[in-house]
Amino acid sequence: MSTPTSPLIHLVDDDDAVRDALALLIGTVGLRVQAWPDPLHFIGQFDRDSIGAIVLDIRMPGISGLAVLDTLVQQGVDQPVVMLTGHGTVDLCRRAFKSGAAEFLEKPVDDELLLDTLQGAVRTHVKSRQRHQADREARERFGLLSEREREVLALIVGGLTNKEIGRALGLSPRTVETHRANLFAKLGAESLAQVIRRYADLAEGTA
């Protein structure tokens, strides 16, 4: 995994014993754990850029886990949230998923289930971060293209040959070939397939 730091699990539970035990258990599979006894403190302080997942107890004094979840979603937090409850009802479960919870587990939770869920959540998060990263890079590279090169790219994505592109834009096939080469260089692409996969959406947005 080419992430700057190893994944971090935020564990929010007001019960010391539960928090310590779960932190120890999660630690046994090599995941780092940051434990938060106070949900409000957690909302105010946790590192939103970290890679990982959040484990939220539903029943906490002061603020319910569902309210914390709503706040996180509103703030655009992208870490997957795993809800934990000692009294899981269908209604509670439905509300949690509707609010955007990644998983809903009942206490006492089986170790395999919890750890698998957390590892799955971390993988999901890493992938989504990578996708975001790739998207950002693609946008930056796309910004380097000239107006003409963007036109040519749009037609390439549209499946036209150099000759056809030249006719469409009133250019000689040779000029088209030059634009094409520049464009590939600027985008850092090695193959047509790569260009289409990464830039089809952006190119069609300008066409």
Added chain:
Amino acid sequence: MRRIALLALAWLLLSASGAAWMGRAELDRQRAAFETDARIAHRLLSQRVVEHDAILATLVLLQPGAVAGEAAPEQRLPSVYPQVLGVLRHDGTTDWPADRQQALTAGETASRAAGRAVLAHADFTAGHYTVVRAAHPASFALVIDLKALVPRAEWPLPDNGPVRVALQHAGQERVLMPGQVASPGGWSFGFRKHLAAESQAFDVVAERRIGWDELPWGRIAGWAVACGLAVLGIRAWAQQRAGRRRAQELLRLGRVGRLNAMGELAAGMAHELNQPLTAVLANTNAAQRLLAEAPPDLETAREAMAQAATQARRAADVIGRLRRSVQEPGDTTVRVPVAWADTVRRALDVLAPELQRLGVSAEISGDAATRVVADPVALEQVLHNLLNNALHALEQVPAAERRLMLSLGTDSTQGVLRVRDTGPGIAPDALPRLFEPFFSTRHGGLGLGLSLCETLATRMGGTLSGGNAEQRGAEFWLALPLATTPAR
């Protein structure tokens, strides 16, 4: 406030329409009576005046001769007919009286021309009139007293009655009956008709005035009171019904509230227990994993196991605390003699809406007067639970097969109440666990009902048993100690 105004309006409308109808009917009755009386009066007066014509005709025909030294025979007529004041004659020897000669002569001429009696002179103020009949040799005239014209014997109207009767002729009027002047306002009936004799074609004018005070106020007041009572009765009935509905609603709310409290208790308990259990499980799982590592992390694993043990103890404490908090502080059970009948009635009252919904009516047999020693509230709760279970069972069978039977009575030393239903009965595998706490066959049931019932029955010195009935359905029987003094 609006309801009261509405009720008052309803009462007013009812009373007013009833009063109008009764007043109308009374007026119609009075009018009919008046018209009958007026017709009778007219007929009697007509007979009288026709009589005068007949007397004159007889005199003219007989021409009674005058005997010297004696009064003329016709002069005896006033003694026979009280209304005849005098008989006048005009012949060769006797002329009309000088004071009325002119009128009588003119009347005689007219009579001769018409060939019948005619009215010669009328003085209604003085109270008399004269009818003349011309003939040969003698013409006769009758002086009639208006006062005596009314035939008292047959007259339908009382002297000081409400009807005014008068005779009118050529602008003159003579009142025969004064009648009574009614209070101002009100209604008046009138009657006017000529007398049936051309010679004395006076108008009979009758009038009856009816004042407001003559309406049947007594009956109207009675009706208004009756309407008021009816409206109040309807209101009381509606209020009672609303009250009953409210009471049922409260009862239902109470039940829901109890269920909510139970749900809350269960949620709280689940949380209290799940926290330490979660810690125990997580610690032991972690320890297993630490021990499986190569090399095993013994120190951390040992700490995890110690934590697990602490948390297991915490769970046990939660259970202990819970048990202590729900335990009775001592035996405070009330024990009084209770008749089966009272308990059964109250329990059925509470479940009346359910019974009605399912179309079930409890069939009660046995001796309802049997009295047992029990805590009335606990007993009612037990019976309520048993009936409720029975109704739940009956809900699962077609309406036509639903029966709920209660048999009351004694069983040598104990009072026994049996509740039997025709529902699907109890599954064989559920039978041994009937009274086990938290065992329920009902979806969403807590499984505490029968367990609680049994506890209550035992605490009252009785027993609760249950099973399947011989034919079909389930049967539960509650046995309680008999009260020593029978209530007879």
